[in-house]
Structures are given as C-alpha cells and as structure tokens.
Amino acid sequence: MFRRRFSAGPRLPTQAIKLTQSDSSTIPRLELRDIRKVYPAVVANDGVNLTAYPGDIHAIVGENGAGKSTLMKIVYGVTKPDAGEIRWEGERVRINRPADARKIGIGMVFQHFSLFETLTVAQNIALGMEGPYRPDELSERIESVSEHYGLPLDPRRLVHSLSVGERQRVEIVRCLLQEPKLLIMDEPTSVLTPQAVTKLFDTLRRLAGEGCSILYISHKLEEIQELCGVATVMRRGKVTGVVDPKKEGAAGLARMMIGRELPAYEHGEPVSVREERLVLDRLSMTSDDPFGTDLKDISFTVYGGEIVGIAGISGNGQQELLKAISGEAPLPASRASAVRIDGKPAAHFDADTRRDLGLTFVPEERLGRGVVPPMSLDENALLTTYRKGMVRYGLIDRLRVREFAEQCVQDFDVRCAGTHAAAKSLSGGNLQKFIVGREMNQKPEVLVVSQPTWGVDVGAASAIRQALIDLRNERAAVLVVSEELDELFEICDRIVVIAQGRISPARKPSETDMEEIGLWMSGMFPESETVKVSTSGTSHVA
Amino acid sequence: MTETIVGILLATLGAGTPLVFATLGELITEKSGVLNLGVEGMMLIGAVCGFAAAAESGSLWFGVVISMFAGGGMALLFGILTLTFQANQVAAGLALTIFGIGTSAYIGLDYTSVTLPNIDPIQLPFLSDIPVIGRLLFSLDPLIYLSFAMFGAISWFLYRTKGGLVLRAVGESPESAVSLGHHVIAIRYLAVWFGGAMAGLGGAYLALVYTPLWVEEMTAGRGWIALALVVFSTWRPSRVMVGAYLFGGVTIVQFHIQGFGVDIPSQLLSTLPYLATILVLVLISRDIHTIRLNAPASLGKPYHPDL
Structure with a gap:
C-alpha cells in the first residue's frame, strides 16, 4: 500500500524551499553538471547545470527549442547525453533507460500523454510499472493513491472515454504509484481549465510538502510565479x-527567455461593420468518429471586422465544428443554411467551393492537413491559392506561385532554406507562420484558425x-479556436465557449474573466442566453 | 445421416486448422503493429520444408518442427528488412510471398510424388467412447489439439498477462511504449517471428496431415484468406476461430455438392469458401467502435527509434 515517504505533514511549499535553501547540509536530490547533447542540426543542450533540492518546485522555462524537453529526456533516461554528469542524492549515476530512472525514484508526466486509448x-498504469500484472490489487492501489492526492479516477474506464484533465490524472497517478522522489512535469497545464490548474497546483504543493522534488516545465510565466520557488531559464x-x-x-523572465523585450500589440477599437460574414444557424451534426463529440444546435455569428474566439x-x-465550417464534413443540401458564408447557404458545399466564397482555413494539424509534408512550400502555397490566377488553361504559372510563396515567407519571417524547401523540413513554428501567411495573404472575407500559436515560440506567436x-482591422471576419485562454483574452472582440458539443453565449473579454470562462468550459453556462441568429442583425451579444 | 454429418464436421476441423494456425500467428504480428503480407509465402516454405524433412527422416514430428523453423526464418528475413532497415512493410511482405512461392516450388521438385504415412489420431481414454462427441472432440489428430491449445494460450496471453498488454501497447502507440521503457523493436521481432512460425505450422498441417502430399502452390490463397480473417475478425482470437472453421466448413460442403453432381461449374463452387467467409465476417464486424477498440493503431507504420 502507498505510504508517505516523509513523516512530516503537508507544509507550505514556500516554507519547504526556505528550509532547504538555508540548510546548507541538505544534499541536492538531483544535480546536473555540464550536460551537453548535440543533434545533427542543433546543439540542444550546451553545458547545462541544474540543482534541485528535496521539496523544491523548480521551474524550467524557455522558448520552444530552448532545450528543456531534451534535458528532461536525459534525466528520465529516454535520451543519452553526449557529455556531462548526473548526480542523484550526491552520487554519480548513469541513467540509460526510463526503467533506471524509475528505479531510483524519478517519475515523468509527458506533455503529449503516453497513454493507450484502447x-x-x-x-495503462500497469504498463509503466515493473512486475507482473495483477488487476485487482493494482485497482485498489490506484484508488487509494488517487484519493490521498485528490485525483479521482476509476481504474476500470477506457482511456478514450476520459477528458484531457482525467488523462493527465492517469499519468500523474502512474508516477505517484512508484513513490517518486523527483517528479518531472512537462507543460502540464496547457490542456487544463483554470479550475483544473488550481487543483493540480494543490496536488503538486502537497507532494512537495511531503519532500518530493518537482521539475516544472512551462512557458506560462504567471503560473510559474504562482507555483515555483526557483526557476532555471x-x-x-x-x-x-x-x-x-x-x-x-x-x-x-520573458527577457531572459527570448533575449529581448516582448513586442506589444496594437489592438485598437473593434471596427465591426455589422455585416454577417460567417453565420452558424442551429448547426447539429453527428460525429463520424465513434470517439468524437456530436454538435448540438450551434448558433453564432462572426461579423466583418471582429475576432471571435472559441x-x-x-x-x-x-x-x-471546424470540419463543419471548413467543408471537410458537408451537410445534406436540405440543411444548407446551417452554415452561411457572406449570406450564402454553404453547409452543403465541399471545402474547395467554400474557399471560392472567400473562406480560408488554418487547421490545427499542420503536417498532413495544413500542408503536404514532402511537397515544397511553393507547391503547398499553390494548393489553396490556385484560384487566385495561379493556374491558366490548366497550366501552373510557376513564377506567380513562387512570388506568392516568397511574399508569405517575407511577410511572416519564415525561416527556411527557400521556397523550394520541403514543408516537413521546417520547424513547427516556422511552418505555422507559413500556413497562416498563405491563408491571410489571400485577403479572405472569413478566416478560420485553429490553435494559431500552438508550439510556436513567444516572438513568433x-x-x-x-x-x-x-x-480584422481590414474588416475581415476572424474566428479563432484556441485552448490558450490568455491568447483569446488578448486578441478577441468576443469569446464563446464550446463544451460537450454545445456553444455558450458570447462575452466581450472586458465583461468577463478567466474564472467565468473556465466555469463555462466545464459545461456550466446559461442555456437561455444562447446567441440568437436573427435576420435583423440586432442580437450581437446577449 | 449422423455418420455423414460427423464426417463433414471432422473434415471441417481438418480444413480449418491450417487457417487457425496461420491466422492466429498473423494476429499476433499485427497486434504488435507490423503488417506482414507474406503469410502465403511463409506457409508454402513451411509446408515444403516440413514435408521434405518428414520424407527424409521418416518422422512427421521432425517435419513439424522444421516447418516452424522455416516459417520463422522467413519472418525474420521480413523483420530484418522492415524493422532494422525500415523498408516498406507492404512491399516487403509482397516480396516475401513471391519469394516463398518460387523457392518452395524449387525445393519441392523432388518431392512431388512422395507420400507420407498418416498421423494417427489420439484417442483420449474413455472420452473418445462417448457417441458422436467422442469422435468429434476426443479422437482427433495431435495437431488439431495443438491448435486448440494455441487458441487458448493466445487468448490468455493477450488479455490476461502483462506481456499481452505490452504487445497491444506497442501496436497502438510505439512512441508511448518507448517512453515507458519498453523495447519496441525487440517486441516486434518476437511477434513477427511468432507469426512466421505459426504460418509455417499451418503450411505443415496442409502438407503433412491434410493432404498429405506436396503440390506446388498447394496453399491456394489460404495465406491471403488468413490476412483477411485477421482484419474481419477485428483482431480477436475467438472470431478468428469462427472464420477459420467457416472457411473449412464451406470448403467441405462444396466438395459434397460437387459430388452430388449439381449443375454448377466446379470453378464457381470452389470460390464459395472465400466468398462466404469474407461476407460473413464483413457482416459481423461492421461496428466501427469495436474496430477502433481492437485494431492496432500503428499497423503498417514503421517505427523510427529516437536518436
């Protein structure tokens, strides 16, 4: 059965840190010295030092590609360092495999969960543990640990039926069952509601209070300020x-991360021109994926000159929802007016026809849906812009295509070897800049973007x-789907929430706050207020 | 009448058994995320090597063991190509089949007119004396008992043991399995090898027990049926058994129909087992939910270990 390793009761983390820092005789739990790791194209870690004491919640911050994840993989034994040493409780250790790391008491919760849906x-938990598989005994242990740390979990449920927050709990409980002395959390809050974040922080503080060290990787600086006592940038x-x-x-912290000051946005007042550019009118749809979510009676309007966030x-x-808007999942012609683009019923059109009406779309999945990975940037640009005079008499006007692609690269500062480079050779952030550029430079009436800044570093974001x-200032209608609430509050003129396939009323960012939106994200929003789509166009916000 | 039915059922068991072996093997291979289209080739190599070994040594059991080594060896060849050198699994599997057809014909040149003694059925004491059931279930040849045992062992392994759990995990998401410290490539090698050995065994049953003769391309597409069975059984061992015996049953019944002199061309009748098996399995496996829950998500995708 699970026992606490340290007899001391829960302490506040700040106290724990003071204790370890003032007590010079405390041996660091983990010490990294001059860690170096070189990949063919980049030096991922170059002489990295890091010291974590028992009870520390230690933040590791940096932009994408700063080497945080590589460093954590080295600690967890997934990757081997080229040089440097790892000291564990004062003694030099070699961690060749994750099993070695687990044996000495290191647990890791991955950013992209290492769970098996079926x-x-x-x-899932048994797969991460040593020894034979005894379902009943394990279920009992899962229940007792999850209760102790306030992480309710039903061991018999299939993972595909769990929410993202619950999946993260599975990962955390899997680590806790090993009674770790050091827990690595890789961007744990990027998928959680603000309320779930608060709960997670409670759990982490409780763990730290019991003497566990926590390495906390994140790029959300506010969270780090709230939770962590030390930060390595x-x-x-x-x-x-x-x-x-x-x-x-x-x-x-931001200055240390990116090496310069962060640019500020010029937002300006909304220029809403009361023209209904994109209208969803009582859209209902059954998902074709058995693990998907059905859409129920979704109605909202995006006017020209505003950004609406979901x-x-x-x-x-x-x-x-995105498939229904983009045209990847068209409806039968009888329900054509469920999606209207610039006043025209479009729900029965395919994606290509909808683009003819002035819609452009940036999907969440870059490789495969946003671009064709092995094709060049030129060719990828052509795929969505061919209607803009790039094809004549069925022949491609290579020169114009190249001009367009080069313009995108220039406008959005895409770092690449040239427009002939294969799309898959670009880093995630640069590829995203290219795709966004490609869709924006077509001067669309309606732009739909999913996760515009996912995995993109601070500057590019x-x-x-x-x-x-x-x-939006040029009077286009912009619809942004994002999991980053900060982002939506920063750029949107109105925000709606989607939960369990239903859509909430719209709110101006100035008239709501994270707490209300967070509550709505769990499905608790006023039903009666649902935005009406009226022909008079008076029902802007309820 | 009872006599005829018992005869048909016994023949059905015999006709289904090669498929049981080959399909259960391929099921394990596919559960690890590897698609080996070379089942037909591995069956043929297993059949000819087993037959040759039995004919030379005079021991059927020696032949059976050799057939498993031969099938397993073919599978390892496939494993080296696709797992170590990351070759395309579809292309490598097709090549393996073509290689198997040609090589087995060459090895079998000297054995086309050789016959082997029959394997005696094992009469389980007392149980085999029960009327009808005794003959159907308790006085069968040893390889059929082995196929029952394999079915039980594989079902138990897949759903009751840690090893089975790891196998399914590797097939669903090799990246996640590696991050938990499991050796994806080694596990896939084992699964591929096991699939080959089982295909070889299926071939051996055809050549050593069912006919018992060596004829060129004697598997007659059973390797392909095995591949289809795995998919349509939605990667579940119990449905594999249903599919295999259905195929065996229709094979035998259409023989009898031909024997009665019904006025349907025999070529058409002999397509019946293939059609009926696929049709029935397509009908029972339409539920997309069970497919998603049981299909190995990484099937056919090569896994590149992180540097």
Whole structure:
C-alpha cells in the first residue's frame, strides 16, 4: 500500500524551499553538471547545470527549442547525453533507460500523454510499472493513491472515454504509484481549465510538502510565479539564469527567455461593420468518429471586422465544428443554411467551393492537413491559392506561385532554406507562420484558425496574433479556436465557449474573466442566453 | 445421416486448422503493429520444408518442427528488412510471398510424388467412447489439439498477462511504449517471428496431415484468406476461430455438392469458401467502435527509434 515517504505533514511549499535553501547540509536530490547533447542540426543542450533540492518546485522555462524537453529526456533516461554528469542524492549515476530512472525514484508526466486509448486506466498504469500484472490489487492501489492526492479516477474506464484533465490524472497517478522522489512535469497545464490548474497546483504543493522534488516545465510565466520557488531559464540550449520567479517578475523572465523585450500589440477599437460574414444557424451534426463529440444546435455569428474566439478543452466538439465550417464534413443540401458564408447557404458545399466564397482555413494539424509534408512550400502555397490566377488553361504559372510563396515567407519571417524547401523540413513554428501567411495573404472575407500559436515560440506567436488583428482591422471576419485562454483574452472582440458539443453565449473579454470562462468550459453556462441568429442583425451579444 | 454429418464436421476441423494456425500467428504480428503480407509465402516454405524433412527422416514430428523453423526464418528475413532497415512493410511482405512461392516450388521438385504415412489420431481414454462427441472432440489428430491449445494460450496471453498488454501497447502507440521503457523493436521481432512460425505450422498441417502430399502452390490463397480473417475478425482470437472453421466448413460442403453432381461449374463452387467467409465476417464486424477498440493503431507504420 502507498505510504508517505516523509513523516512530516503537508507544509507550505514556500516554507519547504526556505528550509532547504538555508540548510546548507541538505544534499541536492538531483544535480546536473555540464550536460551537453548535440543533434545533427542543433546543439540542444550546451553545458547545462541544474540543482534541485528535496521539496523544491523548480521551474524550467524557455522558448520552444530552448532545450528543456531534451534535458528532461536525459534525466528520465529516454535520451543519452553526449557529455556531462548526473548526480542523484550526491552520487554519480548513469541513467540509460526510463526503467533506471524509475528505479531510483524519478517519475515523468509527458506533455503529449503516453497513454493507450484502447486500454483501461489500470492497464495503462500497469504498463509503466515493473512486475507482473495483477488487476485487482493494482485497482485498489490506484484508488487509494488517487484519493490521498485528490485525483479521482476509476481504474476500470477506457482511456478514450476520459477528458484531457482525467488523462493527465492517469499519468500523474502512474508516477505517484512508484513513490517518486523527483517528479518531472512537462507543460502540464496547457490542456487544463483554470479550475483544473488550481487543483493540480494543490496536488503538486502537497507532494512537495511531503519532500518530493518537482521539475516544472512551462512557458506560462504567471503560473510559474504562482507555483515555483526557483526557476532555471534556458535559451538556445544554455542556461541564461537561475532566479526566484516571484522576485524577477514575468517581464524579466520573458527577457531572459527570448533575449529581448516582448513586442506589444496594437489592438485598437473593434471596427465591426455589422455585416454577417460567417453565420452558424442551429448547426447539429453527428460525429463520424465513434470517439468524437456530436454538435448540438450551434448558433453564432462572426461579423466583418471582429475576432471571435472559441474557448474550450480539446475534445469538446472543436474538431467537428471546424470540419463543419471548413467543408471537410458537408451537410445534406436540405440543411444548407446551417452554415452561411457572406449570406450564402454553404453547409452543403465541399471545402474547395467554400474557399471560392472567400473562406480560408488554418487547421490545427499542420503536417498532413495544413500542408503536404514532402511537397515544397511553393507547391503547398499553390494548393489553396490556385484560384487566385495561379493556374491558366490548366497550366501552373510557376513564377506567380513562387512570388506568392516568397511574399508569405517575407511577410511572416519564415525561416527556411527557400521556397523550394520541403514543408516537413521546417520547424513547427516556422511552418505555422507559413500556413497562416498563405491563408491571410489571400485577403479572405472569413478566416478560420485553429490553435494559431500552438508550439510556436513567444516572438513568433506575438507576430501571428498581430497579423490576425491587422486582418480584422481590414474588416475581415476572424474566428479563432484556441485552448490558450490568455491568447483569446488578448486578441478577441468576443469569446464563446464550446463544451460537450454545445456553444455558450458570447462575452466581450472586458465583461468577463478567466474564472467565468473556465466555469463555462466545464459545461456550466446559461442555456437561455444562447446567441440568437436573427435576420435583423440586432442580437450581437446577449 | 449422423455418420455423414460427423464426417463433414471432422473434415471441417481438418480444413480449418491450417487457417487457425496461420491466422492466429498473423494476429499476433499485427497486434504488435507490423503488417506482414507474406503469410502465403511463409506457409508454402513451411509446408515444403516440413514435408521434405518428414520424407527424409521418416518422422512427421521432425517435419513439424522444421516447418516452424522455416516459417520463422522467413519472418525474420521480413523483420530484418522492415524493422532494422525500415523498408516498406507492404512491399516487403509482397516480396516475401513471391519469394516463398518460387523457392518452395524449387525445393519441392523432388518431392512431388512422395507420400507420407498418416498421423494417427489420439484417442483420449474413455472420452473418445462417448457417441458422436467422442469422435468429434476426443479422437482427433495431435495437431488439431495443438491448435486448440494455441487458441487458448493466445487468448490468455493477450488479455490476461502483462506481456499481452505490452504487445497491444506497442501496436497502438510505439512512441508511448518507448517512453515507458519498453523495447519496441525487440517486441516486434518476437511477434513477427511468432507469426512466421505459426504460418509455417499451418503450411505443415496442409502438407503433412491434410493432404498429405506436396503440390506446388498447394496453399491456394489460404495465406491471403488468413490476412483477411485477421482484419474481419477485428483482431480477436475467438472470431478468428469462427472464420477459420467457416472457411473449412464451406470448403467441405462444396466438395459434397460437387459430388452430388449439381449443375454448377466446379470453378464457381470452389470460390464459395472465400466468398462466404469474407461476407460473413464483413457482416459481423461492421461496428466501427469495436474496430477502433481492437485494431492496432500503428499497423503498417514503421517505427523510427529516437536518436
């Protein structure tokens, strides 16, 4: 049965940190010295040092590609360092495999969960543990641990039926069953509602209070200030500072992360021109994926000159909604007016025809849906822009295609070897900039974007957000689906929430707050207020 | 009348058994996420090597063991190509079949007119004396008992043991399995090898027990039926058994119909087992939910280990 390793009761984390920092005789739980890892194209870690004491909640911050994940993979034994040493409780250790890491007491919760959808919670947990599989005994242990840390879980449920928050609980409980002395959390809050984040923080503080060290990777600086006592900042594979985030402040951390000041947005007043550009009118749809979400009676309007944001936890119908809007999942002609683009019923059109009507679309999945990975940027540009005079008499006008692609690369600062480079050779952030650029430079009437800044570093993300605002200032209608609430609050003129396939009333960011939106994300929003789609166009916000 | 029915049922068991072996083997291979289209080739190599070994040594059991080594060896060849060198699984599997057809014909040149003694059925004491059931279930040849045992063992392994859990996990998401510290490539090698050995055994049953003769391309597409059975049984062992015996049953029944002199061309009748098996399995496996729950999600996709 699970026992607490330390007899001391829960302490506040701040106290725990003070204790370890003032007590010089405490041996660090984990010490990394001069860790170096070189991949064919980049130096991922270049002489990285890190020290974590028992009871520390230690933040590791940096942009995408700064080397945080590589460093954590080295600690967990997934990747081997080229040079440097790892000390565990004062002694030098070699961690060649994750099993070695688990044996000495290191647990890791991955950013992209390492769960198996077709297996039950108990089976998933058994896969990460040593020894034979005894379902009944394991289920009992899962229940007792999840109760102790306030992480309710039913061991018999299949993982595909769990929400993202519940899936993360499975990962955490899997680690806790090993009674870890060091827990690595890789971007744990990127998929959680604000309320779930609060709960997670309670659990982490409780763990730290019991003496467990936590390495907390994140790029959300506010959270780090709230939770962590120490922060190691990384940039381009090197440590640029070890600071107390509470003293340093978010702006200071950001400066250390990106090496310069963050650009500010020019937002300006909404220029709403009361023209219904994109209308969803009582759209209902059954998902063709058995694990998907059915859409129920969705109605809202996006006017020209505004940005509407759709908040929600992934798996609540975003995929289905986007497919219904983009045309990947057309409806029968009898229900054509469920989606209207510029006043024209369009729900029965395929994606190509809808683009003719002035809709452009940036899907969440870049490789495969946004671009064809092995094709060049030129060819990928042609795929959605051929109607803009790039094809004459069935022949491709290579010169114009290249001009267009080069313009996108230039406008959005896409780092690539040229427009002849294969799409898959670009990093995630650069590819996203290219796709956004391709869709925006077509001067659309309606732009639909899913997760515009997912996996994009801070600098590029602010460039993309500014471009979205610029497009709205040119009176286009912009619909943004995002899991990042901060982002939606920053750029949107109105926000709606999608939960369990239903859509909430719209709110102006100034008239709501994270707490209300977070509550709505769990499905608790006023039904009666649902935005009416009226012909008079007076029902802007309820 | 009872006599005829018992005869048909016994013949059905015999006709279904090669498929039981080959399909259960391929099921394990596919559960690990590897698609080996070379079942037909592995069956043929197993059949000819087993037959040759039995004819030379005079021991049927020696032949059976050799057939498993031969089938397993073919599968390892496939494993080296697709797992170590990351070759395309579809192309490598097709090549394996063509290689197997040609090579087995060459090895079998000297054995086309050789006959082997029959394997004696095992009469289980007392139980085999029960009327009808005794003959149907308790006085069968040893390889049929082995096929029953394999079915039980594989079902137990897949759904009751940690090893089975790991196998299914590797087939669903190799990346996740690696992050938990499981050795994806090694597990896939084992699964591929097991599939080959079972295909070889299926071939051996055809050549050593069912006919018992060596004829070129004697598997007559059973390897392909095995591949289809795995898919249409939605990767579940119990449905594999249903499909295999259905195929065996229709094969035998259409022989009898031909014997009665019904006025249907025999070529058409001999397509019946293939048609009926696929049709029935398509009908019972239409539920997309069970497919998603049981199909190995990474099937056919090569896994590149992280540097």
